[in-house]
Amino acid sequence: MMRTFSPVVLWSLFSLSLAAMDGSLLTYYEQSGFKQTPRYAETIDFYKKLDAASPWISYQSFGKSAQGRDLPLLILDTHGNMDEGLTQWQSETLEPFLKNEMEKAGFSIFPYVWFRNWHDPASGLSAGVSPPMLSQGYTALRNCPGLLIETHMLKPYQPRVASTYEMIRLCVERVDRDRETLLQLIKQADAFCASDTFRKEPYPLDFTANPNDSVMVDILGVEYDSKISDLTGGPWVTYYKEKPKTLHIPFFNKIDPSLKANLPVAYIIPAEWTDVINLLKDHDIEMNYLAEETTILAAMFRLNGPKWQEQPYEGRHVMSQIEGKTAMEDIRFPAGSAIVGMSQRSARLIPYILEPSADGSLLSWGFFDAVTEQKEYAESYVMEVMAREMILEKPELLQELEEKKKSDPEFTKNPRNIINWFYMKSPYWDQKKNLYPVGKIMDPGVLKSIRLR
Secondary structure, three states, rough: OOEEEHHHHHHHHHHHHOOOOOHHHHOHHHOOOOOOOOOOEEEHHHHHHHHHHHHEEEEEEEOOOOOOOOOEEEEEEEHHHHHOOOOHHHHHHHHHHHHHHHHOOOOOOOOOOOEEEOOOOEEEEEOOOOOOOOOHHHHHHHOOOOOOOOOOEEEEEHHHHHHHHHHHHHHHHHHHHHHHHHHHHOOOOOOHOOOOOOOOOEEEEEEOOOOOOOOEEEEEEEEEEEEEOOOOOOOOEEEEEEEEEEEEEEEEOOEEEEEEEOOOOEEEOOOHHHHHHHHHHHOOOOOEOOOOOOEEEEEEEOOOOOEEOOOOEEEEEOOOOEEEEEEEEEEEOOOOOEEOOOOOOOOOOHHHHOOOOOOOOOOOOOOOHHHHHHOOOHHHHHHHHHHHHHHHHHHHHHHHHHHHHHHHHHHHHHHHHHHHHHHHHHHOOOOOEEEEEEEEEEOHHHHOOOOEE
């Protein structure tokens, strides 16, 4: 069995210990007198030296970057496989252990927090749940304790690197010590995720700190003052690093779910959404496939007025407003559509990918933007006649139109808007516009009746 670590972890983990045995294994950071960080070439060269120096270490590549360079992966193979556990072990065993041992080593640690009011320590601290796009947020959804280490920007470079190394060394030490306990906890967590019990209660998909519940904490800080900048008009905070000060401030660390979803027995993804299906494969999510075109009763979500961020983020324009309604519908799914059953160990992760409103869903990242596009439009010479026929058949349409005009002044400024409004009410409107194509199979009987490949 193997332990797999990221290159950053192993860089810090092995550098100081192996250097004592062989001077050639000093890291680029150490050779620079603790002042410089290596570039890609120096990093890869060091990994290969580690590979040659120890039978426990293997240098591999898990793919190519857009520039054609190897994506490095180092594997440490000893006597155990540690990649999962439970929150209780992390909060009651690992975190107290790290806090005590780091303090002995001369390093103070604190949970990742931010000021409730930007640059105002007196406003108190707030915490949150990491989204799955961050490392420890993702590991939690894979039933694995994770730790994202950050060092403070006001600290000099050398203690930042040294403290990171010490944290990683202590983590590996504790994980190795609790190996058997963790393996059992992992097994239990995986079994629970695959069970019907896991899906009985609504599943939290987003969280927020309770603004009315806090505890007082001491945090090691420095003296500071704040004034209004005569240049920008905003707050100008000055920190005095040479004047340490212990701040006694409120910590808002009670986290409550702000969004929940009822979980299905399975999700179903139409066969044409190959990018989405392939992405689920990349996450090692188990799937089956429809053997033939089938009409399936599924919970379907229809968007209402989606909006996107104006500025790109991580190369995408994220959908910032996801609102709509869910209804049970009979939908025809083509042969080859992916059935993502929830009776599997990845059941915590799957909803974060496929639930439309989840923090980090594929819908929010733009993978389904095509369903929001209007493909067909009506010409005025057609709709002018048809609209009048529609009003004769349903006179209440005129009242609806007047209410729309009153509620949306921009609507009346362009006659095309009114033409399109009537087109939306016609039988020729695309009924799949704004229909999120991923369905939720809620009835186990429906799932059992489906013929699979």
